[in-house]
Amino acid sequence: MRKITSLILIAVLVAALAGCGNTSSMETEKVYDSIALSAEIPTVYDSGSYMVDVNNPAEVVGWGDYVFVARVDSELRTEYTNLRQNEDGTITGKPYTVYSITVLKNLKGNLRENESIEFFKHGGVNYDGRSISLLEGDQLLESGKCYILIAAAESDGRLGQGMPNSAIELNASQIDTYSMDAEYAVYSEYVQNEVTCERTRYHSTYESSSES
Structure with a gap:
């Protein structure tokens, strides 16, 4: 009886390990056209808790390490973290959309201007391609458009x-007419009058070497 019990326990352990091992063969990134898909599949908005009042631009600017005008050149890929296979066989994970952007003008911080760099956003097309996940109040970026982006550097130097x-x-x-947009003047003012946010900060690998 003891031998049978031991064999059962071993079988369960092997099965569990095999299940865990499945995640190593999962794709950790995919390529989508998120803007095109957003017209075909639903968007699910996730609520969250933040260090600052996200409805107060001066606080959001104070949270950011960098505030800048950028052109979105292209959507590169969607990366996934925390991948897991569910009992029904479906795979879920946390999406991050990665873009190629060009910084046109720094308002806060000193990123390299007029060259392509990578930039990521939390959210994007979910692993199964059937829906899009975004933070409540957030939006996907569209290639060819200009944005004022408020961003932070990760510990590994990534920018997002x-x-x-x-x-x-x-x-x-x-x-070349972005400086004529009313939002440009408004956010330039927010940078001058930001609400300071005390948090751990890092430096992006895309900072200009001329920064002192």
Whole structure:
């Protein structure tokens, strides 16, 4: 009887390990056209808790390490973390959308301007491609458009954002007219009068080497 029990326990352990091992063979990134898909699949908005009042732009600006005008050049991929296979066989994970952007003008911080860099946002097309997850109050970025982006550096130097109301679309008919947009003047003022946010901060690998 003891031998049978031991064999059962071993079988259960092997099965559990096999289940855990399945995650190693899962794709950790996929390529989507999120804007095109957003017209075909539902968007699910997730609520969250934040260090600042996300409805107060001066606080959001104070949270950011960088505030800048950028053109979105292209959507590169969607990356997934915390992947898991559910009992019904479906795979879920946390999506992050990665873009290629060009910084046109720094308002806070000193990122390299006029060259392509990578930028990520929390949220994007879910692993099964059947829905989009976004933070409540957030939006996907669209290639070819200009935005004021409020961003933070990660500990590994990556640049991104995980807070709603931190991507403000500019209604610029041409890329070189962004400074004429009313939002540009408004956010320049917010940078001058930001509400300081005390938190651990890091430096992006895309900072200009000329920064002192």
